[in-house]
Amino acid sequence: MFEFDQYLGFLAFLAILTMGFWLMIFLMAFLPYWIGGSVGELIKEKREARKKAKAEKA
Numbered sequence: 001m002f003e004f005d006q007y008l009g010f011l012a013f014l015a016i017l018t019m020g021f022w023l024m025i026f027l028m029a030f031l032p033y034w035i036g037g038s039v040g041e042l043i044k045e046k047r048e049a050r051k052k053a054k055a056e057k058a
Helices: 004-057
Strands: none
């Protein structure tokens, strides 16, 4: 019915499909979360630095 090479090819296909699925989940879910958090923290730090510089001038 099937030869062993075909079975190995099918297993390789399933492995690649599974890795691609989890990579897609990672890129669509976790990456924007991390980028959004780091941008938020960067904005907070810049605001604090601006307030500190304004307080030093006054």
